[in-house]
Amino acid sequence: MSGKVGSVTRERYDELVKLGRDWVATMSSAQWRLGDAAVEIEPMRSYGGANPSGKDDLFTVSEAIRMFAEDVGLAYTTVRSYRWVSSRWPKGRRRADVSHTIHKILASIPDEQERFEAVANPPPNPRGGQPRWTHDSAKRVVGWKVDSPESVQEKVEALHDLASDDAVAAVVTTDFLRRPAIASRAMADDTARHAVTDFGSSG
Numbered sequence: 349m350s351g352k353v354g355s356v357t358r359e360r361y362d363e364l365v366k367l368g369r370d371w372v373a374t375m376s377s378a379q380w381r382l383g384d385a386a387v388e389i390e391p392m393r394s395y396g397g398a399n400p401s402g403k404d405d406l407f408t409v410s411e412a413i414r415m416f417a418e419d420v421g422l423a424y425t426t427v428r429s430y431r432w433v434s435s436r437w438p439k440g441r442r443r444a445d446v447s448h449t450i451h452k453i454l455a456s457i458p459d460e461q462e463r464f465e466a467v468a469n470p471p472p473n474p475r476g477g478q479p480r481w482t483h484d485s486a487k488r489v490v491g492w493k494v495d496s497p498e499s500v501q502e503k504v505e506a507l508h509d510l511a512s513d514d515a516v517a518a519v520v521t522t523d524f525l526r527r528p529a530i531a532s533r534a535m536a537d538d539t540a541r542h543a544v545t546d547f548g549s550s551g
Contacts, residue, residue: 376448383434386427392435453486
């Protein structure tokens with residue numbers, strides 16, 4: 349395949365992808381090991397049980413994990429996250445060809461069996477080739493907002509996020525209504541038309 353990707357040839361890009369996957373695998377291995385160590389230091393505990401208030405128990409867990417994080421040179425929140433991900437994925441259920449980051453996203457699937465089945469069945473690759481998990485495809489499975497919207501609904505949600513500030517929304521709406529096709533469709537919507545009419549009459 350000819351052409352360039354960014355500033356490199358396609359051939360060099362493919363080499364870097366292969367290297368990158370090796371690096372990610374190495375990084376994931378370290379993340380799993382740190383998470384497993386944190387679980388060994390403080391196994392996951394359910395709320396309630398022998399200590400319904402959870403106060404002393406949770407404090408002890410927090411302090412032990414915080415100490416471990418400081419002693420290995422990581423943030424407490426990072427190690428706490430690794431610990432949770434390890435607890436959601438028994439060693440026999442982890443996929444070497446799927447990054448720790450993807451496992452972390454899919455860890456949010458509540459049902460254990462559904463979670464294990466999901467990681468083993470990546471969606472089709474939008475650029476062709478073998479099915480492979482991406483950050484966004486994993487987010488779609490768990491219902492999170494994606495980084496690169498593709499569907500109309502995802503793009504609409506992204507626009508809503510960007511225009512959550514009223515001042516921004518007003519500028520965007522004004523710009524959009526200057527486009528005849530959009531203005532026509534907006535005024536054809538009963539709710540939108542009544543909202544504009546009501547606002548004008550109240551002003």
